[in-house]
Structure formats: C-alpha cells, structure tokens
Amino acid sequence: MRVEGVEIDETFFARPEDVDPDSYVIAKYYVESDLPTVKVGEQIAIEESIGTWTKVTTETEWIRRHLAAKVFKYERGSKGVVYVAFPLELFDVETGGVPNLLSIVAGNLFGLSAIRHCRLLDVHLPRDYVRAFKGPKFGIEGVRSIVGTLEDRRPHLGTIVKPKVGLSPEQTAKVAYEAGVGGVDLVKDDETLTNQRFCPFKERLVRVMEALDRVREETGRVVLYAANVTASYDGMLELADFAMEHGANCLMIDVLTAGFPALQRLAEDPSIKVPIHVHRAMHAALTRSRVHGIHMRVIAKLVRLVGGDQLHTGTAAGKMGVKGEWREVREINDFLRSEWHGLKTVMPVASGGIHPGIVPINVRLLGRDIVINAGGGIHGHPWGTRAGAKAMRQAIEAAIRGVPLEEYARDHPELRVALEKWGQLFAEKAQEG
Ligand code: CAP
Numbered sequence: 161m162r163v164e165g166v167e168i169d170e171t172f173f174a175r176p177e178d179v180d181p182d183s184y185v186i187a188k189y190y191v192e193s194d195l196p197t198v199k200v201g202e203q204i205a206i207e208e209s210i211g212t213w214t215k216v217t218t219e220t221e222w223i224r225r226h227l228a229a230k231v232f233k234y235e236r237g238s239k240g241v242v243y244v245a246f247p248l249e250l251f252d253v254e255t256g257g258v259p260n261l262l263s264i265v266a267g268n269l270f271g272l273s274a275i276r277h278c279r280l281l282d283v284h285l286p287r288d289y290v291r292a293f294k295g296p297k298f299g300i301e302g303v304r305s306i307v308g309t310l311e312d313r314r315p316h317l318g319t320i321v322k323p324k325v326g327l328s329p330e331q332t333a334k335v336a337y338e339a340g341v342g343g344v345d346l347v348k349d350d351e352t353l354t355n356q357r358f359c360p361f362k363e364r365l366v367r368v369m370e371a372l373d374r375v376r377e378e379t380g381r382v383v384l385y386a387a388n389v390t391a392s393y394d395g396m397l398e399l400a401d402f403a404m405e406h407g408a409n410c411l412m413i414d415v416l417t418a419g420f421p422a423l424q425r426l427a428e429d430p431s432i433k434v435p436i437h438v439h440r441a442m443h444a445a446l447t448r449s450r451v452h453g454i455h456m457r458v459i460a461k462l463v464r465l466v467g468g469d470q471l472h473t474g475t476a477a478g479k480m481g482v483k484g485e486w487r488e489v490r491e492i493n494d495f496l497r498s499e500w501h502g503l504k505t506v507m508p509v510a511s512g513g514i515h516p517g518i519v520p521i522n523v524r525l526l527g528r529d530i531v532i533n534a535g536g537g538i539h540g541h542p543w544g545t546r547a548g549a550k551a552m553r554q555a556i557e558a559a560i561r562g563v564p565l566e567e568y569a570r571d572h573p574e575l576r577v578a579l580e581k582w583g584q585l586f587a588e589k590a591q592e593g
C-alpha cells in the first residue's frame with residue numbers, strides 16, 4: 161500500500177481505531193530521517209517485531225497475524241512524532257521483564273542506518289502488562305509512615321554526604337549524625353560510593369545506623385539511611401543481606417548502571433523490608449538530547465514497575481539539566497504520585513545543586529510530595545552540617561507557609577547565613593529555556 165508517497169507493507173500498518181490500548185504496548189518516538197515518518201515507523205515495526213532487512217522464507221501466517229508491530233499514527237514529513245503498536249503477545253511478561261521490553265521498544269532501532277535520530281518519548285503499557293509487576297513495596301505513604309510525616313505531608317529533606325567519596329566510616333557517621341540532628345529525614349551515600357577501601361560498606365553501615373539511632377534517642381525522629389548497594393549482582397546481594405541483618409532502614413541503587421533487574425531483585429526480596437532509593441546516574445547519556453535517546457518519563461515508569469520507592473527526577477532550579485525543563489520534571493513527578501493500575505506511588509527526589517535560596521521555587525514548581533536533597537547546600541554552610549540542615553528545613557518551612565525567604569531569615573540565622581552565601585544561585589534554570 162502507498163502512504164505519504166511511499167510503499168508501506170500493510171502487515172506493519174494499522175488505523176488508529178484498530179489499535180486497542182489493552183492489547184498493545186504503544187511506543188511514541190520522535191524521529192528524523194530522509195524518509196517520511198510513517199516509513200520510519202514501519203521500519204521500526206519491522207525490525208523490532210518479526211522482520212529483518214529482507215523477506216524470509218521461514219515466516220508464517222500465524223507469526224504475521226499475531227506478532228507484527230504496526231505504525232498507526234504519525235506526523236507528516238520526515239521529522240516528527242510516530243507511534244508504533246507492539247502486540248502484547250510479543251513480550252515475555254512472565255520472565256522477561258524490563259530487559260525484554262527495552263530490547264524491543266528501545267533496541268536495535270536506534271542504530272538503523274535509515275534513521276538519523278530517534279528518541280523514545282513515551283511508552284504506554286497495558287494494564288495486564290503493568291499488573292505482572294509488583295511495583296514499590298512502600299511508595300510515598302509507606303516512606304512517610306516510617307518518617308512520621310503522614311499528617312503534615314511536608315517535603316522531606318535529604319542529604320548526600322559530601323565529599324562524595326573519601327570520608328572514613330567514622331567520619332561519614334559523624335556527618336550523618338550532624339545532619340540528622342539538624343533536621344534531615346534522609347542521609348544517602350553518593351552514587352559513586354559503594355564499598356571502596358577507604359570506606360568499606362559494612363563498617364559504614366553499622367556506624368551510620370548507630371549514629372542515626374542516637375539521633376532518634378535525642379530527637380525522637382527517624383532518619384533513613386540510603387546505603388548504596390550498587391555493585392555486581394552477587395556483590396549487591398551480599399551488601400544488601402548484610403545491611404538487612406545489621407538494621408538498615410533504606411537501601412540505594414544506581415538503577416541504570418546496575419540494571420533494572422537488580423532493582424527488581426531487591427524490591428521483590430521478602431527479606432528486604434525497607435524502602436529503596438533510586439539514583440539515576442548515567443541517565444543523561446539517554447535523556448539529554450532532544451532528538452535522540454530515551455526520555456526520563458520512560459525510565460521513571462520502568463523504575464515504578466520494578467519497585468523503586470524514591471527516584472531522582474530532576475530539579476526546577478539546580479546545577480543539573482537545562483533551563484525550563486521543570487514542566488517535564490513536574491509531569492514525571494505527577495505520574496509517580498498518581499494511580500497506575502494499583503501499583504504504589506514513588507516519591508520523587510529533587511537533587512543537584514539545591515541550597516536554601518532555591519528551595520521555594522523547587523517546592524512550588526515540583527510539588528510538596530517530594531524529597532528535597534542537598535549535598536553541597538548543607539555541608540557547604542559556613543557554620544557546618546548541622547546549621548546547613550537547619551537552614552534547609554527553615555527554607556522548607558518558609559516555602560510551605562508562603563513566607564518570603566528574606567523575611568523568614570530575619571529570625572532564622574542559619575537561613576540568613578546560607579542566603580548570604582548562595583543567594584539565588586541556579587535559580588535561572590527555572591525560567592523558560
Ligand atoms: C547532588 C548529587 C546527585 C545529583 C544527581 C551530586 O549533590 O549527589 O548525584 O543530584 O543528579 O553528586 O551531584 P549536590 P540528578 O546537592 O551537592 O549537588 O538528581 O538530577 O540525577
């Protein structure tokens with residue numbers, strides 16, 4: 161058949177009204193090519209379902225009828241959006257999980273010579289597919305219930321221990337204690353710190369948990385410690401088992417470098433009875449280009465499927481990302497906080513260059529059901545970590561009460577000093593790009 165002036169194999173083409181969203185995984189791509197987008201969609205459908213570069217004699221009628229993906233919606237011209245529907249039967253739902261899904265909707269297609277650029281913008285997963293996964297064990301409600309913020313629902317305050325590497329277990333525990341007393345709800349390892357010789361995981365875990373027990377005795381508050389178990393598969397399980405046996409109350413994983421099945425393995429392990437904090441190191445290799453790669457909203461969906469309880473999704477203002485991207489971050493956060501076929505929610509984490517001066521804009525643009533994370537913005541406070549944590553809590557209080565920071569700072573000296581040091585640094589990122 162001819163569409164848009166080119167020949168399209170009708171096995172790989174459908175009308176939008178013939179695509180039932182309950183029976184198809186639907187991928188939305190932005191593409192650039194010398195061909196019309198509809199032809200690019202057909203090429204993706206062929207490569208990622210039953211075809212290859214030539215007709216093969218081994219193909220059967222059953223295969224064609226049941227397993228062919230179909231291009232069914234597209235923008236005219238050779239640049240634009242195209243939708244491809246993949247029959248649910250194409251996927252190994254029982255054992256394949258996310259790797260199989262990604263090998264199909266985000267697989268070979270990125271390297272096809274006929275396509276100059278391709279960005280996977282979104283993926284619709286049918287209810288039956290989503291329900292094959294268990295999702296988060298805790299979600300926002302579970303995390304809030306541990307921390308004790310179910311009632312007031314203020315943003316949580318997290319800190320990344322800094323310097324990101326180099327402190328000994330004892331020094332790390334001291335920083336955790338100071339941050340806890342100052343008012344953080346979460347202490348996390350940096351994504352690059354796991355089990356290095358200068359700070360072995362096991363000793364660090366024991367010491368930090370002791371420090372946070374002291375914080376609890378002194379203040380009555382529970383502070384989570386997201387201990388980074390990102391490692392080889394077996395190494396990760398060894399660290400996680402040790403952590404669970406020694407009183408850990410949260411684990412952390414770098415989901416893209418460790419892989420989605422690693423997160424799923426932790427989340428589905430009945431002996432791991434703590435929330436999982438998910439860092440997205442390396443995401444920008446996939447997400448940063450506007451024309452090529454994979455959009456963060458796809459990664460966010462997959463993290464929710466396989467059981468992350470908290471996920472870094474970006475900031476409205478901060479050191480990472482690009483100007484004006486807050487609308488997309490907000491949209492992802494709203495997805496993580498909304499109903500999705502019965503799976504628990506995920507608490508978004510705003511991180512990267514956050515300090516008190518830009519807390520209100522982040523809370524206003526990204527929503528209150530969030531973790532506001534600050535490393536430099538706490539440990540860089542001129543009066544030290546404890547005062548840094550206090551200043552961040554004061555900024556959060558001011559933000560939720562709607563009081564301008566300068567006004568709030570008049571009788572909150574920690575906040576005043578932080579504002580004097582950093583002012584509105586990075587605030588311009590919240591403007592339109
Ligand atoms: C933040 C952070 C996080 C980034 C990652 C860092 O520290 O620990 O890794 O937030 O970005 O090392 O940069 P600071 P994202 O508070 O000191 O900047 O959350 O966007 O994935």
Ligand code: MG
Pocket residue numbers: 320324350351352
């Ligand atoms: Mg970091």
